[in-house]
Amino acid sequence: MDVSEIGKKITQLTGVRAIMADIKESLGAGKSFINLSAGNPLVIPEIGELWKSSLSKIMETPDFDSIIGRYGDSQGYQPFVGVVKDYFRQRYQWDISERNILITPGSQAGIFYGTNMFCDQSQPLLLPLNPDYTGYKSSWVSLEDPLTVVPNTSIVSPHTFKYQVDVSRIRQILTQKKVGAMAFSRPSNPTGNVLEDDVFHEFASMAKEYDFPIFVDSAYSEPFPGITDVSVDMSLYPNMVYSFSLSKCGLPGERMGVLVGDEAVIDKLECFQSNATIHSSRLGQAIAADVLTEYDFESMCQRYLKDLYFKKRQCVEDVLTHVLGDLDWYLHVHQGGLFSWLWVPQLKRTDLELYAEAKEKGVLVVPGSMFFHNAESISNKELLNCFRISLTATDEDIRSGVQIFAETIKDHLS
Amino acid sequence: MDVSEIGKKITQLTGVRAIMADIKESLGAGKSFINLSAGNPLVIPEIGELWKSSLSKIMETPDFDSIIGRYGDSQGYQPFVGVVKDYFRQRYQWDISERNILITPGSQAGIFYGTNMFCDQSQPLLLPLNPDYTGYKSSWVSLEDPLTVVPNTSIVSPHTFKYQVDVSRIRQILTQKKVGAMAFSRPSNPTGNVLEDDVFHEFASMAKEYDFPIFVDSAYSEPFPGITDVSVDMSLYPNMVYSFSLSKCGLPGERMGVLVGDEAVIDKLECFQSNATIHSSRLGQAIAADVLTEYDFESMCQRYLKDLYFKKRQCVEDVLTHVLGDLDWYLHVHQGGLFSWLWVPQLKRTDLELYAEAKEKGVLVVPGSMFFHNAESISNKELLNCFRISLTATDEDIRSGVQIFAETIKDHLS
Numbered sequence: 001m002d003v004s005e006i007g008k009k010i011t012q013l014t015g016v017r018a019i020m021a022d023i024k025e026s027l028g029a030g031k032s033f034i035n036l037s038a039g040n041p042l043v044i045p046e047i048g049e050l051w052k053s054s055l056s057k058i059m060e061t062p063d064f065d066s067i068i069g070r071y072g073d074s075q076g077y078q079p080f081v082g083v084v085k086d087y088f089r090q091r092y093q094w095d096i097s098e099r100n101i102l103i104t105p106g107s108q109a110g111i112f113y114g115t116n117m118f119c120d121q122s123q124p125l126l127l128p129l130n131p132d133y134t135g136y137k138s139s140w141v142s143l144e145d146p147l148t149v150v151p152n153t154s155i156v157s158p159h160t161f162k163y164q165v166d167v168s169r170i171r172q173i174l175t176q177k178k179v180g181a182m183a184f185s186r187p188s189n190p191t192g193n194v195l196e197d198d199v200f201h202e203f204a205s206m207a208k209e210y211d212f213p214i215f216v217d218s219a220y221s222e223p224f225p226g227i228t229d230v231s232v233d234m235s236l237y238p239n240m241v242y243s244f245s246l247s248k249c250g251l252p253g254e255r256m257g258v259l260v261g262d263e264a265v266i267d268k269l270e271c272f273q274s275n276a277t278i279h280s281s282r283l284g285q286a287i288a289a290d291v292l293t294e295y296d297f298e299s300m301c302q303r304y305l306k307d308l309y310f311k312k313r314q315c316v317e318d319v320l321t322h323v324l325g326d327l328d329w330y331l332h333v334h335q336g337g338l339f340s341w342l343w344v345p346q347l348k349r350t351d352l353e354l355y356a357e358a359k360e361k362g363v364l365v366v367p368g369s370m371f372f373h374n375a376e377s378i379s380n381k382e383l384l385n386c387f388r389i390s391l392t393a394t395d396e397d398i399r400s401g402v403q404i405f406a407e408t409i410k411d412h413l414s
Numbered sequence: 415m416d417v418s419e420i421g422k423k424i425t426q427l428t429g430v431r432a433i434m435a436d437i438k439e440s441l442g443a444g445k446s447f448i449n450l451s452a453g454n455p456l457v458i459p460e461i462g463e464l465w466k467s468s469l470s471k472i473m474e475t476p477d478f479d480s481i482i483g484r485y486g487d488s489q490g491y492q493p494f495v496g497v498v499k500d501y502f503r504q505r506y507q508w509d510i511s512e513r514n515i516l517i518t519p520g521s522q523a524g525i526f527y528g529t530n531m532f533c534d535q536s537q538p539l540l541l542p543l544n545p546d547y548t549g550y551k552s553s554w555v556s557l558e559d560p561l562t563v564v565p566n567t568s569i570v571s572p573h574t575f576k577y578q579v580d581v582s583r584i585r586q587i588l589t590q591k592k593v594g595a596m597a598f599s600r601p602s603n604p605t606g607n608v609l610e611d612d613v614f615h616e617f618a619s620m621a622k623e624y625d626f627p628i629f630v631d632s633a634y635s636e637p638f639p640g641i642t643d644v645s646v647d648m649s650l651y652p653n654m655v656y657s658f659s660l661s662k663c664g665l666p667g668e669r670m671g672v673l674v675g676d677e678a679v680i681d682k683l684e685c686f687q688s689n690a691t692i693h694s695s696r697l698g699q700a701i702a703a704d705v706l707t708e709y710d711f712e713s714m715c716q717r718y719l720k721d722l723y724f725k726k727r728q729c730v731e732d733v734l735t736h737v738l739g740d741l742d743w744y745l746h747v748h749q750g751g752l753f754s755w756l757w758v759p760q761l762k763r764t765d766l767e768l769y770a771e772a773k774e775k776g777v778l779v780v781p782g783s784m785f786f787h788n789a790e791s792i793s794n795k796e797l798l799n800c801f802r803i804s805l806t807a808t809d810e811d812i813r814s815g816v817q818i819f820a821e822t823i824k825d826h827l828s
Contacts, residue, residue: 001625001653003682004534004594006555010686011531017688043483051482052473059466068465068667068698069457105519105669109691116555117425120418138689141420141530141555180418211415239415253482253696255519268417272424274431275552277523281695282667284482 006141016134016370019355023364034401036390037364039189040252041338044304047250050297054290055283067282074274076103077285083292088260091223094236099263102270105280107219107243107257108135111183113272114215114241114265115140119180123212128170128203129163129184131191131371131386133217136183147173148373150383153343159321161330161343163191165199174210182207183215187228187336190371190388192313194335197233204237213265216242220337225249225301227309228336241265246288248338249301254284309338312391315398316340323406327413340389341368345382348412354387358408363401365389420555430548430784433769437778448815450804451778453603454666455752458718461664464711468704469697481696488688490517491699497706502674505637508650516680518687519694521633521657521671522549525597527686528629528655528679529554533594537626542584542617543577543598545605545785545800547631550597561587562787564797567757573735575744575757577605579613588624596621599631601642601750604785604802606727608749611647618651627679630656634751639663639715641723642750655679660702662752663715668698723752726805729812730754737820741827754803755782759796762826768801772822777815779803 003011013021023037058064067077075081081101088094104110115136119125125146127136137146152164173179182203187194195203207214214237220227222234225248236242241261246254257280259266273279291297313334320329320342332341347354351367358365368386369375375384389402417425427435437451472478481491489495495515502508518524529550533539539560541550551560566578587593596617601608609617621628628651634641636648639662650656655675660668671694673680687693705711727748734743734756746755761768765781772779782800783789789798803816 001532001627001678002537002592002594004530004532004537006534007531007682007686010689011682040485041483043479045479048479048483052478055473059469064466065457065459065462066667069455069462069664071454071661071666105691105695108689112690116418117421118415118418120420123416123418135689178416180416213415247485250483252485253480255691255693255695264415268421268425272421275424275522275549276526277519277669277691279669281519281669281698283697284695 005143009141009143016366017138019366019370026359026364031362033362033364034393034397034404035364036393036398036401036405037366038390038392039338040392041248042308042392044250046304047300050291050295050300051250051287054287054294057290058286063286067286072279072282074270074279076101076280077282077289080285080289083289084258084260087292092234092236094260096236096260100260100266102259102266102273103280103285104257104259104273105277106247106255107217107245108139109273109277110243110257110259110269111136111215111217112139113269113276114181114183114213117268117272118213123178123180126170126173126179126182127184127373128165128182129188129195130373131368132373133185133189134371137373145374147177147179149173150378150380153383155330156333159330160333162333163193165195167199167202170206174206179210179212181213181215183217185217185219186232187220189219189337190339190366190368191332191341192334192337192339193332194228194230194232200233204240207239208237212239213262214240216240218242219245219248223298225305226298227306227338229306229310230335236261238262239265249305251284251288254281256280256284256288309391310334312395312398313340315395316389316391316402319399319402320406323403324410324413327410329409338391340391342387342389344385344409344413346413347385347409351385351387354408354412358405361404361408363404365405419557423555423557430780431552433780433784440773440778445776447776447778448807448811448818449778450807450812450815450819451780452804452806453752454806455662456722456806458664460718461714464705464709464714465664465701468701468708471704472700477700481700486693486696488684488693490515490694491696491703494699494703497703498672498674501706506648506650508674510650510674513677514674514680516673516684516687517694517699518671518673519691520661520669521631521659522553523687523691524657524671524673524683525550525629525631526553527683527690528595528597528627531682531686532627537592537594540584540587540593540596541598541787542579542596543602543609544787545782546787547599547603548785551787559788561591561593563587564792564794567797569744570747573744574747576747577607579609581613581616584620588620593624593626595627595629597629597631599633600646601634603633603751604753604780604782605746605755606748606751606753607746608642608644608646614647618654621653622651626653627676628654630654632656633659633662637712639719640712641720641752643720643724644749650675652676653679663719665698665702668695670694670698670702723805724748726809726812727754729809730803730805730816733813733816734820737817738824738827741824743823743827752805754805756801756803758799758823758827760827761799761823765799765801768822768826772819775818775822777818779819
C-alpha cells in the first residue's frame with residue numbers, strides 16, 4: 001500500500017523520532033536504565049487532588065450527562081471557553097471575546113492545525129529559534145524544509161551560555177521569501193531559554209508587516225504552569241496566537257491545548273479542527289473550568305511545580321561541576337521548562353556516539369543535534385555537540401545518571 | 415494572512431458545512447425551530463449511568479493519578495487496547511494482537527489520518543457509496559475531487575427504495591486510475607442503507623488486488639452501538655480497517671474512535687496520530703475499558719438504543735404516509751443508523767429550496783444533495799431530490815416536524 005506525499009513526510013522516522021523509537025525499544029528490552037530522556041512531567045499529588053476534586057464535583061451536577069453524552073462546538077466546551085476568556089482578560093487585560101479562543105486536543109494539535117493551515121511549499125514555515133521543539137517541523141505535512149537560521153551563542157559565565165537569535169538574518173529571509181507562519185516555544189523546549197522581550201516585539205512587528213500568523217508555544221510559560229523565573233511581556237499582538245497547555249500541570253492524559261489569539265487565525269484553526277476531529281474531549285475542559293474558577297491555580301503551580309524543577313536543575317549543574325570542573329562545558333541559562341541543556345563544543349565524539357555510549361552504561365539522554373532545525377546545513381559542527389537532560393526524574397536518578405553521563409563526556413573531552 | 419493549499423481546502427464553506435453553518439445561525443437567532451437536522455444522539459440515562467459508575471470506580475483506583483497525569487502511548491491507553499483486542503478476538507474470532515488497534519480522538523480523526531496518509535492527487539480517495547457521509551471528502555486535505563460513481567436505485571415497495579452500488583463501474587475506475595484508499599459507512603449515514611455482503615466482499619477483494627486500504631466506518635454497526643437490524647459479515651479482510659465509535663452509545667463528548675484492522679495500515683495511522691495530537695484522551699479510554707469488561711454492553715445498547723431509533727423511524731413513515739399518501743415519495747429501507755432518508759424524484763423544487771421553505775415554517779431538515787459526492791456531475795437531477803431527517807428528536811417533534819415538512823413537499827409535488 002503506497003502512502004501519499006503527506007504520508008511520506010509523516011512516516012519519515014528521522015531525527016528525534018528515530019531516537020525516541022530507539023529509547024522506547026531499549027526501555028522495553030528488559031535492561032534497566034536511568035532515564036533522563038523523558039518528557040513526561042512528574043505526577044504531583046497536590047495538583048492531582050485539585051483535578052480529582054473538581055471531577056467529583058462535576059459528576060454530581062446535572063450537566064455531567066450532557067458533557068459526556070453530547071457532541072459539542074468545535075471551538076470548545078462553552079463554559080470553559082467563557083472561563084478562559086475571563087481569565088486572560090483579567091490576568092493580562094487582553095481585549096478578547098470567546099471568538100479569540102480555541103480548545104484543542106493538546107497543544108500539539110493546535111500546532112498541527114497552524115502549520116498546515118498556513119504553510120506550504122510556496123510559503124514555508126519559519127522557525128526562528130534554533131534549536132527548538134521538533135514538533136513544529138514534524139507536524140507540518142510538507143516535505144519542504146522549514147526556514148531557519150543558525151543561532152549565535154554567548155558565554156555568560158564560566159560554564160553557562162545563552163543562544164541569541166540572528167534577527168538581521170531573519171529580516172533578510174523575509175525580504176527574499178514569502179513566509180506562511182512563524183512558531184517557537186517560550187520558554188524553550190529543549191534549551192530552557194526564554195526569548196528576550198525586544199526580539200519578541202521584533203517578531204510581532206515582522207508578523208504584522210509581512211502578514212503571517214505567529215504561534216507562541218507557551219507550554220511552560222506563565223500563567224500556568226509558570227515554570228519560569230523571568231518576567232516577560234505577555235502582550236497579545238496582531239496575528240499572534242498563544243498556545244497554553246495543561247499538560248505540564250497535571251493533565252497531560254486529557255490532552256488539552258488552550259489557544260488564545262488573533263480572531264482571524266483562531267477562526268481558521270477552528271475550521272481545521274472541525275474537519276479533523278470535530279472537537280476536543282469535554283470532560284477535561286469541564287474539570288479545567290472548575291479548577292481555574294475555584295482555586296488559586298497559579299499559586300498552586302508556583303508552590304508545587306516551579307521550585308521542584310529549578311532545584312533539579314541546580315542538581316544537574318552541581319554534578320557536572322563536580323565531575324567536569326574546569327573543562328570546556330556549558331549549561332544553557334535555565335529560564336524555564338523541564339529540561340537542562342548541555343553544550344560541549346570540544347567533544348571528540350558526536351552527540352549520537354555519546355548517546356550510544358551512555359546508553360551502554362545504562363543512562364538515557366537525548367542527543368542534542370536532533371533539536372536543530374536543518375542541522376545538516378550548519379557548518380560549525382561544534383554547535384551540535386549538545387544534550388537534553390530531563391528534569392522529570394527523581395533527584396537520586398538525576399544525581400547518579402548525570403554522574404555517569406558526565407564521566408562519559410570526560411573520557412572524550414580532555 | 416494567506417492560507418496554504420491545504421488551508422484553501424479546509425476553509426471551503428461549501429456543501430453540508432454551509433448548510434450546518436446556516437442551521438447554527440438560524441438556531442442562534444432567537445426563533446424557535448423543530449430541529450430534525452441534528453446528528454447529536456439522544457442522552458439515554460441508563461447508558462449514561464454505566465459510564466458514570468465506571469468513572470467513579472476508576473477514580474478510586476491507584477491508576478487514576480497517572481491516567482490523567484501522564485502522557486501515554488500514541489496507540490492508546492494500554493489496558494483499553496488490551497480489552498479491545500480480547501473483545502474482538504472473542505466476538506468475531508479475529509486473529510489480532512494489540513498491534514492491530516489504534517484509539518483515536520473520535521472516528522473522524524481516524525478517517526482524517528486514513529485519507530491523508532494514503533490519498534493525494536496521483537492516487538485519489540475512492541468513495542464507492544453515493545450518497546454517503548460527507549466527512550470522508552472534507553477530511554481529505556486535497557483540493558482534488560474523490561473518485562465516485564452514480565448510484566443505482568431500486569423500488570422495493572410502493573414507498574420504499576434502496577441504493578445499489580454500480581460495482582462494474584468501480585471495477586472500471588480501478589483499471590484506469592491508481593486509488594489511494596476506499597472509505598464508506600456501514601450502516602450508512604445518511605441513508606440507513608447497509609452495504610450488502612456480496613458487494614462488501616467484492617470491495618475487500620479489490621482492495622487486496624489493487625493494494626489499497628479500505629476503511630469501514632462502523633459508527634452505527636454491531637457490536638456497539640448495534641443500531642442495525644441486518645446481520646452482516648464482519649470478517650476482517652487484508653488491508654481492511656474497521657472504525658468503531660462510542661459516540662452513538664453515550665460517549666460522544668469524550669471523542670473516542672476505535673480502529674481495528676490491518677497492522678501495516680494501523681502502524682502508519684499511529685504515526686500520523688503521534689505527529690498530529692500525540693495520543694487520545696485517556697480518561698474516556700479507562701472508562702470504556704471498564705464498561706466493556708464489567709457489563710453486557712451490547713445487550714444494554716440493544717435494549718435502550720436500537721428499538722428507540724427504529725420506533726422513531728416508523729413514526730416518520732407513518733406521518734409521511736398520512737400526508738403524502740399515494741404521491742411519488744420513497745423512504746430508503748432503514749437497516750440502521752440515526753437517520754431517515756427521503757427521496758422525492760418528481761419534486762418541482764430543489765432540495766435547497768425546500769429546505770429554505772421548511773425553515774420558514776419552523777422545521778429544519780438537511781437537504782440531501784449535500785450528501786452526494788460530486789453532485790454537480792450527476793446528470794439525472796431527480797436523484798438529488800432527497801432529505802435527511804434525524805431520528806434523534808423527541809417523538810412529538812418528529813410527528814409535528816415531519817407533518818409540516820410533508821405538507822411543504824405536497825405543495826410542490828402534485
